[in-house]
Amino acid sequence: MFDTRKMNLHSRRIFYFALLVILGAAGELLRIPMIFGLNITFSSIFLLLILLLYNIRTAVAGAAVVAVISYFFGGNSSLVFLLIVEVAAVGLLLRRRRRNLFILDLQYWLFIAAPILFILYFSFNRELNAAITIYVSKSAVNGAFNALIANILLAYIPARKWINEGVYSRSRVPLGQILFQLTMAASMFPFIVFILSGSIFHTSDLDQKALQRSGAIAAYIADELNTWPQQELRALQLESIAEIGKLRDVMVKADNEPMISMGLLDQEQDILVGSQKRLTGAGEDWKLEGIVYRLAENFYIQFPDNNRTPFVVDAWKEAVYIHTSKLPVTPFSLQIRVPMQLYAADLITLYLINYVGILIFVILMSFFSIYTGRYVTGGLRKLAGITSGLPEKLHNHEKVKWPSSGVEEVSLLINNFADMSENVTRMLDESERLYQSLRIQTDKLAVSEAKMQQLAYHDVLTGLPNRLCFTSLLSTLIANHESTASDGLIGVLFMDIDRFKQINDTLGHAVGDMLLKEFGARLEAIQQERRLIHGDMTVCRLGGDEFVILMNGTSRVLMAKVAEEILEAFQRAIFLGEHELYIHTSIGISVYPDDGDSGDEIVKNADAAMYAAKGAGGRRYEFFSASMQARLIERLQLENNLHKALELEEFELFYQPRVCTATGELRGVEALIRWRQPELGIVPPDKFIPLAEETGVIHAIGEWVLRTACRQNRMWQLAGYPELVMAVNFSARQFENPNLLQLFTSILNETGMAANLLEIEITEGFLMQDKQSAAEVLRKLEAMGVRISIDDFGTGYSSLSQLKDLPLHAVKIDRSFIQNIGWDETKSSIVSAVIQLAHGMGLRVVAEGVETSKEYEHLSSINCDELQGYYFSRPLPLFDMEQILRQQQPLLGGSLKEDLV
Numbered sequence: 001m002f003d004t005r006k007m008n009l010h011s012r013r014i015f016y017f018a019l020l021v022i023l024g025a026a027g028e029l030l031r032i033p034m035i036f037g038l039n040i041t042f043s044s045i046f047l048l049l050i051l052l053l054y055n056i057r058t059a060v061a062g063a064a065v066v067a068v069i070s071y072f073f074g075g076n077s078s079l080v081f082l083l084i085v086e087v088a089a090v091g092l093l094l095r096r097r098r099r100n101l102f103i104l105d106l107q108y109w110l111f112i113a114a115p116i117l118f119i120l121y122f123s124f125n126r127e128l129n130a131a132i133t134i135y136v137s138k139s140a141v142n143g144a145f146n147a148l149i150a151n152i153l154l155a156y157i158p159a160r161k162w163i164n165e166g167v168y169s170r171s172r173v174p175l176g177q178i179l180f181q182l183t184m185a186a187s188m189f190p191f192i193v194f195i196l197s198g199s200i201f202h203t204s205d206l207d208q209k210a211l212q213r214s215g216a217i218a219a220y221i222a223d224e225l226n227t228w229p230q231q232e233l234r235a236l237q238l239e240s241i242a243e244i245g246k247l248r249d250v251m252v253k254a255d256n257e258p259m260i261s262m263g264l265l266d267q268e269q270d271i272l273v274g275s276q277k278r279l280t281g282a283g284e285d286w287k288l289e290g291i292v293y294r295l296a297e298n299f300y301i302q303f304p305d306n307n308r309t310p311f312v313v314d315a316w317k318e319a320v321y322i323h324t325s326k327l328p329v330t331p332f333s334l335q336i337r338v339p340m341q342l343y344a345a346d347l348i349t350l351y352l353i354n355y356v357g358i359l360i361f362v363i364l365m366s367f368f369s370i371y372t373g374r375y376v377t378g379g380l381r382k383l384a385g386i387t388s389g390l391p392e393k394l395h396n397h398e399k400v401k402w403p404s405s406g407v408e409e410v411s412l413l414i415n416n417f418a419d420m421s422e423n424v425t426r427m428l429d430e431s432e433r434l435y436q437s438l439r440i441q442t443d444k445l446a447v448s449e450a451k452m453q454q455l456a457y458h459d460v461l462t463g464l465p466n467r468l469c470f471t472s473l474l475s476t477l478i479a480n481h482e483s484t485a486s487d488g489l490i491g492v493l494f495m496d497i498d499r500f501k502q503i504n505d506t507l508g509h510a511v512g513d514m515l516l517k518e519f520g521a522r523l524e525a526i527q528q529e530r531r532l533i534h535g536d537m538t539v540c541r542l543g544g545d546e547f548v549i550l551m552n553g554t555s556r557v558l559m560a561k562v563a564e565e566i567l568e569a570f571q572r573a574i575f576l577g578e579h580e581l582y583i584h585t586s587i588g589i590s591v592y593p594d595d596g597d598s599g600d601e602i603v604k605n606a607d608a609a610m611y612a613a614k615g616a617g618g619r620r621y622e623f624f625s626a627s628m629q630a631r632l633i634e635r636l637q638l639e640n641n642l643h644k645a646l647e648l649e650e651f652e653l654f655y656q657p658r659v660c661t662a663t664g665e666l667r668g669v670e671a672l673i674r675w676r677q678p679e680l681g682i683v684p685p686d687k688f689i690p691l692a693e694e695t696g697v698i699h700a701i702g703e704w705v706l707r708t709a710c711r712q713n714r715m716w717q718l719a720g721y722p723e724l725v726m727a728v729n730f731s732a733r734q735f736e737n738p739n740l741l742q743l744f745t746s747i748l749n750e751t752g753m754a755a756n757l758l759e760i761e762i763t764e765g766f767l768m769q770d771k772q773s774a775a776e777v778l779r780k781l782e783a784m785g786v787r788i789s790i791d792d793f794g795t796g797y798s799s800l801s802q803l804k805d806l807p808l809h810a811v812k813i814d815r816s817f818i819q820n821i822g823w824d825e826t827k828s829s830i831v832s833a834v835i836q837l838a839h840g841m842g843l844r845v846v847a848e849g850v851e852t853s854k855e856y857e858h859l860s861s862i863n864c865d866e867l868q869g870y871y872f873s874r875p876l877p878l879f880d881m882e883q884i885l886r887q888q889q890p891l892l893g894g895s896l897k898e899d900l901v
Contacts, residue, residue, distance in 0.1 A: 016163050017054065020046045021062045028070040028080065034199035035206075035351065038138050038312065040192070041146075043070070047087050048101060048150040053159055056091035063087040079120075079310050082113060086143065100177075102184060103366060105147035109140035110363075121311060130352045131313040137355035144362055145188055152181050175380065176373035183369040184362075191358045198354070206343055207321075211299050213255070214323030214336040217262065220254045221247075222328055233329050239272065248273045261337045264327075272332065298324045317341055379405025383414055394425050459541040461513055462520035470540040470548060474599040477552050478592060488553030490592040493563060494606035498584045498618050500545040507579060514576045515583070516545065522569045523547060530562060537562070548606070556591065556623065563587045563621035586613040587621035595624045635691070641677055642688055642697055646704055650676055653708055654875035657884065657891060658727070658846060658868045661860050664890030668725030668759065670868065671709040672875045673701065693733045702734045703743060710751040710758060712878070717753075721885045727759040729791065735762075741780055748784075755785030761812065763791055775806050782807040789846070793834070804841060811838045815849020815869070822854035832862045839863070 027042030034040060043066050051059035063084045070080045086105070089112050093104045114136045121132040153159070155173045225233070225247075236243040244264065251262045251273075264272045291303040300322045303315050321338040382403035393400060402418045405411045457469035465473070477490050497503075497519060504512035523539045527549070530537050536552035549566075551559060566587060574581045588610025596602045609624040615635075616622065645651055655669040675683040692698040706728055713726040737743065748755055760781065762774075778788050789810035813831060821827045835845045847859050850869030859867060872891040873884070884891070 012163055013054070016159075017050065017058065017062065020050050020053075021065055024050075024062065024066040025069045028066055028083075029073070032196065034138075034196065035203050035347065038135065038199075040142055040196065042149075044083060044086060044105075044143055044146040045150045045153070047083060048090065048105070048147055049154060049159070051087055051091050051094070052101065052150070052154055053163060056088060056095070059087045059091055060084055079117075082116070085116070086113065090147075100180065100370075101151045102144060102147045102180075103370070106140065106144045106363065106366060109136075109143050113143070114140065124311070125314070130348045131317065132311070134348065134351050134355050135311060135313050137352075137359045141188075141192075141355065141358050141362060145192060148181065148184050148188065151177075152185070155181065174377070176377040179373045179376060180369045183372065184365060187365045188362060191361070195354060195358070198351075202347055206340075206347075207295055207301075209343060210321035210338045211296060211323070213260075214299070214321065214338050217254045217260070217336050218323060218325040218334055221250055221262075221334060222325070224250045224254075225328055225330070236332075237330055239266070244273050257342070259339050259342050263335045263337075265333045265335055267331050292322075295321075300324075317344055375406065376410070379403050379410040379414060383410075383417065387417060390421065391424070394421055394428060397425070459520075462517050462541050464520050464524070464547075465538060465540040467540070467542045470538075470542065470550060471599060473538060473540075474550060474602070477550070478599055481592065486553065489551075489555060489559075489594070490602075491549075491551040491554050491556075491559040492590050492592075492602050492606040493549040493551070493559065493566075493587055493621075494590070494603065494610045495547050495549075495566070495585045495587040496610070497545040498586060498614075500583075503581065503583070511576055511579060515574065515581065516541070518574050518576065519545075519570075519583070519585075520547065523549065523566065526562065526565050526569060530565075548603075559589055559591070560621070560623075563589060567619065567621065584619045586610055586618045588613055588624065589621060590624045638680070638683070638688065639691055639695060641680070642675075642692060642695070645675060645677070646700055650678070651701070651704065652676065652877065653705065653712070654877055655881040656868060656875040657873050657881075658725070658866050659872050659891045661864050661867050666722070666724065666884065666891065667866055668727060669881065670727040670729075670761070670875075671705060671712075672729075673705055674875075689731070693731055696733070698731055698733050699737055702730065703747075705729075706743070707747045707751065710747055710753040713757060714751045714753040716882075716885060722888070723757060725757055725759050725787065726753075727761050727789065729761045732763070735774065735777060740777065741784075744781065744784060744786065756787065759787035759789055759810070761789050761791040778807050789844075808843055810844040810846055810865075812846040812848050812868075813864075818847050818849045818855055818859070818869070819851075820855075822852075822858040828858065828862075831859075831864075835862055835864055 024043040024046035027044075027046060031039035031041045047059060047063045047066065050062045063086070067081045067083050086108055089108045090101070090104050093107065094101070117136050117139070118128060118132060121135075122128055125132075155177060228236075232243050232246070236247065247264060251264075254262070261274060263274045266272055292300050293303075294300050301319055302322055303319045317340060319340040321340070323336040323338070325334050325336075326332075327334055386400060386402065390400070400418075400421060402414055405414060457465060457472075459466045474490075474492070480486075481488075481490060497515070500512070500515070503515060520539065520541060527537050527539045536550075537554075538550045540548050540550065542548060549562065551562065566585065570583055570585055574583060588606045588608065590596065590602045590606035590609060592599075592602050595605045605624040608628055609622045612628050613620050613622040622628075652674050654672045654674050656672060657666050658668045658670060659665060660667050673685060673689075675685075675688055677683050689698070692701055709726050709728050713724060717723060734740070744755075748758070782788060787809040788807055789812055790808060791812045792814040793811045811834070813834060817827050817831050819827075821831060831847070838845045844865045846866040846868060847855075847864045848868045850856055850859065850867045850871045852871060855869075856867065856871055876884070
């Protein structure tokens with residue numbers, strides 16, 4: 001592709017000049033024809049661009065080239081040389097006053113070109129009439145329109161940068177110029193289109209009127225000849241004077257309009273008789289001469305080829321329509337001439353009003369646009385001037401006189417600047433005062449440096465040494481250990497609070513901070529006790545809920561004892577205001593120099609050991625060992641197998657019955673997933689479900705569980721078994737699916753199971769994390785008919801009052817509250833209160849983990865609605881579950897469980 005950026009400056013300027021001259025010549029030759037012989041041309045667009053981009057001499061030279069090409073090759077009149085005058089005059093005006101090109105070009109047409117044209121017209125015609133006024137008005141509007149287009153092109157096309165720098169980047173355009181151009185373009189475009197369409201219509205209308213009139217005359221004469229006797233027709237063919245005279249009378253009678261002329265021509269196209277003179281001129285030629293255009297068959301328009309003036313409107317007024325036809329049964333032809341002047345008067349008046357009206361409208365709109373632009377941008381220009389160097393003015397406390405504006409937005413902007421300046425002034429004054437104050441405080445800061453050093457190494461919330469202090473201390477201990485060759489070990493006990501994020505999100509950050517301080521306080525209590533007996537031991541908070549204990553000169557046995565004391569310390573409840581919490585921790589232990597050569601490695605291995613403790617169930621401690629690496633590999637293998645388990649059909653559902661407390665009848669089942677891995681055997685859910693949630697596989701597994709459970713429940717119904725509620729567990733990760741509602745709708749429609757037989761079990765911890773969004777999803781599920789229940793209630797640090805606004809149907813009390821409920825009065829009171837509150841809220845209560853008759857009898861006595869647990873049945877595979885369905889007997893007192901368990 002041709003790239004002008006590779007050209008030097010001189011070559012680029014020549015190239016763009018030639019391009020604009022060519023476009024100017026094309027704009028002059030490819031003109032748009034209008035009525036009265038007028039044309040719309042676009043050459044001055046490109047000549048004015050040359051003027052703006054180069055200089056007057058270059059633009060005049062370009063205009064001369066375009067005028068010569070148009071005159072000699074385009075057939076234009078000598079008036080085309082006014083292009084040179086236009087470019088020169090506008091260039092001089094631009095040199096004197098750098099104003100709007102549109103306004104200057106309009107001034108040129110009104111005060112220079114118009115007088116010239118009127119004088120020239122008068123010198124040729126000795127009169128001034130409407131035709132020359134139309135011509136001047138059209139030329140002025142055309143010129144002003146072209147100037148507007150040139151102005152727009154130069155504003156939005158970075159032509160100057162193209163020519164002078166070869167850079168293709170946008171230029172900035174003043175707001176006033178944009179408003180002016182938009183207003184004028186919106187005003188002129190419709191008028192130009194209106195005039196063009198009107199010209200096309202009226203030109204065609206003139207042609208049709210002349211054709212119809214001349215055709216009617218020819219038809220009349222032909223009809224008259226058809227009535228002549230054969231003897232007169234033969235005499236006419238012999239050019240009898242009598243018959244020719246009679247034919248002339250017919251011509252006169254055909255149309256008495258004196259401006260319309262008719263002639264009878266012989267075979268050599270010589271006139272025999274005319275409608276306006278009897279036989280005078282007979283034998284003279286009346287042939288088609290001048291510039292002739294064929295409009296239709298036997299219908300032409302003729303313009304004089306030797307027009308005596310350069311004004312096309314004069315040639316148009318002298319044009320005639322010519323209609324030729326062959327007279328029947330004679331060798332003669334008839335020629336009818338309809339002059340253009342016959343129809344010109346009314347059209348000239350109409351277009352005089354249109355063109356002069358447009359010109360006046362353009363003049364008025366230009367004034368209006370200039371006024372509007374100044375009205376809108378005046379305040380902005382003043383604001384721009386005032387805000388130049390504003391910070392320095394404000395710093396020097398110079399008084400700023402803000403302008404006013406009648407435009408609301410500009411006025412608001414000025415007010416905002418004024419307000420901002422006042423604020424900045426106050427800030428500068430305040431900063432000056434602060435500077436003076438800082439100088440005074442310098443001495444005090446020097447005194448406080450030691451205290452700041454202390455704060456830098458301690459956690460603000462707990463007062464414990466922070467990460468920086470821990471890292472520094474660990475590095476020092478390791479360095480001393482290497483230099484003294486000590487036999488003692490350096491131990492790092494790394495721990496965090498289990499489910500801290502859930503507590504923080506549920507009870508709030510204030511409670512979370514209180515918990516962190518209490519956690520640190522209990523560790524410090526152990527530290528104080530151990531320090532007296534075993535030497536160096538430091539408790540540090542690394543950040544968040546991560547804490548470490550650094551032990552120096554110790555042994556693995558002592559580290560294990562400290563870890564056990566920590567675990568035991570958190571068996572006791574923590575009271576934070578009105579909240580009673582039971583928290584736990586998992587501890588990872590790493591030892592220097594056995595587990596690493598650097599502090600970073602020791603901390604990393606302690607962290608890994610902590611996660612190993614969590615993976616083993618939590619609430620325990622683990623020493624780092626090389627086998628942990630193997631466990632990491634095992635976890636990776638488990639993750640890979642988990643991704644393939646669905647495809648290999650390694651999952652299956654077990655079903656655990658839920659029975660009515662009062663009757664022992666089967667009310668529903670809970671679908672529980674099991675994974676039979678060929679190499680690993682049965683993988684427990686608590687091992688692979690967290691991994692599935694972490695990797696995102698839980699979405700596919702959850703969809704499979706939901707579809708399989710619904711399909712199986714529907715198959716039981718079709719087999720004639722009683723209707724059962726199918727309970728399916730859903731995790732927080734599954735609710736992240738944006739298409740969750742569509743998934744439920746699709747599966748219920750696919751399986752045909754009624755929505756009211758599906759119950760979704762969710763944890764209260766998930767609800768309390770984002771109660772508002774969770775409630776919105778649950779309400780939509782409830783609207784579908786799906787039941788919602790809270791699983792493991794009592795473990796999520798919430799209360800029934802917090803769940804009252806949620807669309808719930810049931811509450812499942814966690815098994816930790818059910819165990820030994822018949823003997824533990826505290827648990828009995830808690831469960832009884834929960835049941836009463838739930839019933840008061842219209843919720844069913846399900847107790848899970850029922851394993852003894854004592855628990856069953858107590859729950860029955862306090863009106864628990866449904867029960868679930870090993871006392872009735874453990875989770876069963878499909879075959880065993882269907883055995884229970886077929887027997888259709890109550891499951892009270894473990895009557896059937898012994899047969900199946």
